[in-house]
Amino acid sequence: MIELGQRTGELLIEAHQTSLGKASYSSQVGTIDSPKVFWLVFFFNGKIVYTTHSQNRGCRRLRDYLSRYNVDIIPEDLEKVQRITHNEIEYAYLWQLIKQNRLTPDQGKSIIGQMAKETLFDLLSLRQGAFIFEMGLVLDPLLISIEIEPLVREMMQEVQQWKQLHPYFESPEQGLTIAAAEQLKDSLPQKAYEQLLHWADGRTSLRRLSRRLQRNLGTLARGLYPYVERGWLHPVITRSPSSSTQTNPSTELDSKKNLM
CATH class of the missing domain: 1.10.10 (Arc Repressor Mutant, subunit A)
Incomplete structure (x- = not known):
């Protein structure tokens, strides 16, 4: 629906989580028990431009991806970016690395593309949950826009392959x-x-x-x-390093500007 309507905005998906990190998904909005586990997917004209996860604390996900390029996150720079940006901190810091020529635009696009695949893998594995979509441009500047349909097809195939490895592998965590x-x-x-x-x-x-x-x-x-x-x-x-510091998704949305 988002792709067909070429919508611009932010989709929040919140889900239950079991002890193995598996979750379930449904299109019914409702109250969800703790702990809060959620994803944010940002769209521009119906295409994905960035995704993030409630457990991505301290840009840990970005640290992992940067390791292949031998690039480190400098805590002082991260703090400076956090003070001045209106974007998601991970996204803003990625742009900072590109501006500093520590990362090329193509490398940045590749990282965001891999992050989007991670998110789609998780969302396609869900069975029950809730979602909210808010209209409005929430990221600036944009680095990449990703067609939804080809990405969904690719990740559906990967999810099916993953399920064939049960019961030995049951969670990416x-x-x-x-x-x-x-x-x-x-x-x-x-x-x-x-x-x-x-x-x-x-x-x-x-x-x-x-x-x-x-x-x-x-x-x-x-x-x-x-x-x-x-x-x-x-x-x-494995125990998530952020499991004791979950962010409430309603707070996440309330902290942003009114997007309607």
């Missing part, structure tokens, strides 16, 4: 621990084994791993699946 190091060492190339030793710490989620290794979630999970199935790797639940 699962991490890994090594249960059979010798067998893994004998079966994997040296570089892959060293990467696994570094990241299979029980704290780094599959989603964060996919960002840093530049692989989509489905491809990463399918590559790990045989070793999980054999019992050489154990999926574990």
Whole structure:
């Protein structure tokens, strides 16, 4: 509907969350129990220009994506941007990096595109929840606009592939621990084994791993699946660093200018 109507504005989707980080979605607006988990999707003329998540604290998601370009977030710069911007802080800081020539526009577009894929993966996995759409331009300047239909088709396929990996993988927030190091060492190339030793710490989620290794979630999970199935790797639940500091989505919207 948003694409067909070429709408400009902000879509908030709020969802239930289970202990595995799975959620459910419905088009009925209503009251949702805590903890609050929500996504914000920004549109311009019916196309996606940016997405974010309630658990993206301290631009952690951006930090993960920047690692591939050997770019770090400077806390002092982040604080300065936060004081002066009317945009989402992550989006504003991404623009700051481009202005400073620490990141190219194409790299920035790629990052926003990957963020949009993450969000669509989550939303297409939902079963019940609530949404609100507010009209008005909320991001300025714009860096990229993404057609909705091709992105939805791509992510629907990835969600279906992900579901085939159940019950071993049930949430992008699962991490890994090594249960059979010798067998893994004998079966994997040296570089892959060293990467696994570094990241299979029980704290780094599959989603964060996919960002840093530049692989989509489905491809990463399918590559790990045989070793999980054999019992050489154990999926574990990671605790979100922001789970104790959830933002109320109504506050998120109220803090913005009136968009109607």
